[in-house]
Amino acid sequence: MSTASALDERMHDGIRRIGTADVVVGIPSFRNAATIGHVARAVASGLLGGFPHLKAVIVSSDGGSDDGTTQVVLDTVRDVPVIAGSYRGLPGKGSALRAIFECTSGLGARAGAVVDSDLRSITPQWVQRLLGPVLDGTVDYVTPLYARHKHDGTITNTIAYPLTRALYGVRVRQPIGGEFGFSGELARRFVESGDWSGHIARFGIDIHMTTTALVSGARIAQAFLGAKIHDPKDPGSDLAPMFTQVVATLFDLAGRNAARWRDVTRSRGAPVVGDVEPVEPEVVNASTGTLRAKHAAGSDEHGAVWDEVLGRAPDALDAREWARIVYAFLAAAVRDPARRDRLVQALVPLYFGRVARFIDDAADLSTTESERLVEDQAAAFEEEKGSLRERLA
Ligand SMILES: Nc1nc2c(ncn2[C@@H]2O[C@H](COP(=O)(O)OP(=O)(O)OP(=O)(O)O)[C@@H](O)[C@H]2O)c(=O)[nH]1
Ligand SMILES: [Mg+2]
Structure with missing residues (x-):
């Protein structure tokens, strides 16, 4: 099932009601009532504190949760306009982000960001570092950089990072980190270049975004965000479907962009936004x-x-x-x-x-x-x- 648009009626109404925006921050969610309030509060204060003169909108894009996730966002955010709805299309993180990109385009925003709804370590500064470089026009795409425990992020460490770096020649340390900043132009491109009936509707979305940015020649920076503390998963238990969705998308895009990587033999770093400070991440156990x-x-x-x-x-x-x-x-x-x-x-x-x-x-x-x-x-x-x-x- 792939629909022409991921927006539901409430999102369409929200775009009509609000009209235009300078920046959009989207939060994809599915049953995150316990953690999304903290995320929404950090996003709102990051926008108000960091960009007080800009018109900002928060988009809550939910997968039809039955635990009141969306209501938590509406109850938490009082001073930034919110568009909240249940995206259309295949259930998954990617479909949720597709609706956020469509809101970004629909509102004519210059910059957008997305942050996961299960984050416990997010601060207002995260939003500022993800959006700031895009808003000041120096960067098109911002990936996160955080200290993660050595057992966390195993798909990133074993394949997404090394393969993306070797193929496209840029050292993007967290290509599927979950938190990103992007230009309005890239938001359009993410929507148009995707097959929303497949893996990118699910967890293939992050690598779709990063690869699309890389092959589009986007200027990329990495925002230092401290420690990533979220609801972690045991690498042995439930990472197989996520691995399949991420790696099949990586392979698909590599096949279609062979001309982009064939002659790349080295890699260069991507600039870092913010001072990298030592932080001790939460321990992730692995068997x-x-x-x-x-x-x-x-x-x-x-x-x-x-x-x-x-x-x-x-x-x-x-x-x-x-x-x-x-x-x-x-x-x-x-x-x-x-x-x-x-x-x-x-x-x-x-x-x-x-x-x-x-x-x-x-x-x-x-x-x-x-x-x-x-x-x-x-x-x-x-x-x-x-x-x-x-x-x-
Ligand atoms: N709308 C929607 N959002 C989802 C779905 N699955 C995950 N998400 C959201 O996508 C974000 C990331 O999902 P997580 O399950 O935390 O995955 P992750 O942190 O990338 O993966 P790990 O590092 O393995 O924990 C969260 O904000 C989730 O709420 C879904 O089916 N629908
Ligand atoms: Mg998570």
Whole structure:
């Protein structure tokens, strides 16, 4: 089910009632009544404190929660206009963001930002750092930069960051972080370039945004936001669907933008907004036992695909082997897009195995020290990129 617009009647009415805006901040939600009040309060005070002369609008884009999520936003925000509704289309974060982008365009806003509704560490400054560089015209797209515990953000660390960096040549450390700032022009592009009947309606949305910004030649900066504390997920338990949605979208976009990455051999940094201060993130527990069991179980289900794509059984799953595995799967998916999802599903247990190896390697390291391992892995993706070119030659 893909609709022509993700706006519901209340959102259409809101756009008509409010008319125009300079900035829009959107909050996607689904059953977040317990946490969204804090987020909405931080957003409102960030807008009032940081941009008092601009006309700002907050968009609450909900997935039909039955816990009063939307009402919490309406009750919390008193001094900034709010558009609140239930987006149309496939249920998922991406559809929620699509409605926010449509509101941004519909109101003619110069800049927009989105922040997740399960954030506990958000402050008013977050909104200012995400929007400020776009509003002053120096940047088109802002990604977040935060201290995350070494066991948090495993999809980011093992694939979204290193592969995006190696392909497009920009070191965007949190390409799927959840919090973003963007120009009005990019908001239009995110909507127009997306297939809203697929993964980007769900958790593929973040990588769709970042990749679209990269291939559009957008000027990108990273906003330092301190620690990201949200409702975390155990990397062994419920990350498989999210991995599939993110990585299938990454592979799809890589296939369609080969001309953009084929000749890229190095990477450059993206400027950082705000001073990077040391912060100690909340501990995220992870069980390597569960991860290893899922990895082992995967060989029964996906062994035939592993043999076909890799030609041999994966071994130690160190950084370099992992990079080569990812490129082998990416090449196979680019050659045969109809099998993309099937291939990405077969990659999931190998990702679990890679995460288990990373957790062991980082066992005696602090979160700051383990960052070194993430950087080494990203360097391995750059060094092994030739194997992708060869496979697709
Ligand atoms: N409208 C809507 N929003 C959703 C849906 N699923 C997630 N969201 C929102 O998307 C944001 C991110 O979702 P989370 O579940 O926190 O995912 P995440 O933080 O990216 O992932 P982890 O790092 O694995 O915790 C939150 O604001 C959610 O409320 C959905 O089905 N519909
Ligand atoms: Mg979250």
